[in-house]
Amino acid sequence: MNNQRRTVLKSGSGAALLGMLAAAGIITPGMALANWNKAAFDAKSMADTLKALGAGAPADSKDVQVTGPDIAENGAVVPVGVATSLPNVSMVAILVEKNPNALAATFTLPADTEANVQTRIKMGQTSNIYALVKSGDKFFMATKEIKVTLGGCGG
Amino acid sequence: MGNPMKIRAANKDGVTEVKVLVSHEMETGQRKDAAGAVVPAWFITELVAKHGDKTVLSAEFGPSVSKNPYLAFKFKGGAKGEKVTVSWKDNKGDSRTDEAAIG
Amino acid sequence: MVQRMLKSVVGIALACAFGGPAIAQDSKVADELAKYREALADGNPADLLEAKGEGLWAEKRGPKKASLEQCDMGLGPGKLEGAYAQLPRYFKDTGKVMDVESRLVHCMVTLQGFTQAEVTRQWFSKPGTESDIEALVTFIGAKSNGMKINVPATHPEEAKMAKMGEYIFYRRSGPQDFSCSICHGQEGKRIRLQELGNLTTKDGAGFAMKTWPSYRVSQGAVWTMQRRLIDCMRQARWPEPNYLADSIIALETYLQKTATGTVMETPGIKR
């Protein structure tokens, strides 16, 4: 506790202290969190996930890119991203076809935020990764296979 | 309440790039411990980034986001010295807020 | 005998003949792997631990309510810049060759008043359980980032430890006939897709040693050199040496001596 506080304070940020207070329940965090989309994250299959996201059957688009390596050295950390040149993008999502629950993350993008987001996800095995993009009121999708390899001594 | 995040924000040609590293276990709820018991799910569900008072990104995570989550994105605007604030909340109700100055 | 040899010559020739497409495929795999590693490098979770370690170093803790700021890692009390790169080394006050972890534990016991058992109980992290040692070692290691490894092992006790480390490096036993050298004694080999490095050369040992401590994405944790070497022995299907055992410090001395002159790049991030 103390050491965390020290580190935070050393970085000289008042808002970090705010964070401490927020975490301690003294004040509420200064953010308006949306309701976590349980139905979408609990869905198993791609189709059910898309339905829960209200995306129906999105069209494939060449203007959407899944960024990431073809090969992951380990499935626990796979760097992936979504980028698109489509206009008026308000939401992007990353889905992993063969994970127990397909949906990994969704991002809501205000008007001034670029439609180019990167994160790191877990993959249980080699799978197709899908990038879902909402442009205007339409959904578009792109896919890429990422191979998850076994590594090291094997155990 | 977790450890501090590491937030980097840099403005170039009117666009601010934000990179966030969060300290969090991101337990899937599918792993078993040494005794064979399922370890309960414990993961960040929501994360919000703000530039001043303005939300620049809100994200929802499932448990398949990697341990110690990483996030990078860009928004138009932002000037040197202005603050970017990132807050998260997990499925156990824990939360945390940290901030960094745009460099 | 000769016939068998000839047979394997033919085998090698054939393998070479079939080597063409394999090399093309291999280089594509290597490119994508490089892309993967590059994507990880920007945003190393070890940085989070380094910050935590910095806090722990300065915090007054333990029965004596003391910080570690007077800890002598070999360059004098509180002098951390470059200390990691010059360990293990002989310490007069204990009459022993110590590595970064044994010295750190020594300081936590003598300066802060913890017992050895208290300090080492969580010498490595598990999911949901953090390790102060990992954080502190990450912080101390980072203070040598960009500096040259320098363990000449000129003190007789250091020289002896390096020699004993060499002995352990070549020692074969267990149900797989393993030693360190069978995987780490040749140039240009890899296990699965991971480059192994020849730890008997400066380049090989340097390549291996310069990035530790390192965040291991497969483990979701920073591994210290003690953890790294103890796990090598687990993978050899041997029993685990005790944490801070002299045989581990001996191996470290041997490897750091061999790597001497290599510039540190720590904390690292790897598979």
Added chain:
Amino acid sequence: MNLKFALFGALSLALTTPAVAQKSVEAPGGKYAKDAEQMFRASFRADNPKYWMTRLDQDETMKTCQQYRDNPPRPIGQKLEKLNAATIRYPVDGKLIGDWKEGEKLAAVGTGGHIGFIQPDPPGRVRGGNCYACHELAKKEVAYGTIGPSLHHFGKIRGNSDEIIKYAYDKIYNSNAFTACTNMPRFGLHSWLTPEQITHIVAFLMDPESPVNKD
């Protein structure tokens, strides 16, 4: 030195790496070897189960290989090869080719047999051959190691004569029967794999239907 011996010497020089200056190479640890062995042995918990600790014992092959840094002088190597060849045992039914599908599974498994307190294998976990850690085999598996030679198209290249089949079996059972101090484990000698499991891996290498011999 007769001609045959000289020819053999030349060949082994060409094939193996520096077989020359062994006499000048000091045994690892030098004058501290004894101390080092003692120190190593003292590094383990006193309450470790006895069978764990037997894994630290060295047979003659291990000891000799360590002494010569895995590169023994030829006469000593030959002696070890003879010694190891004598250990090879065969399945009771005499069949050396099993089921390649089983062999394919074993080739990919790298777990099993881990002991200790930090991350032991659960009891009863199958020990694999972990062939891919060191060898290229089926083309579709890109994550293969290069410590050993590529075995891609093993059967396709060599044909499936009884001699080759026996060679493959023997090599897996006790690699040191062919090359003293090789990096390859002696899977049969240590009962790491059963004779039956070895026949499955032989099938994986030899069977025309095995992915090793396709693509």
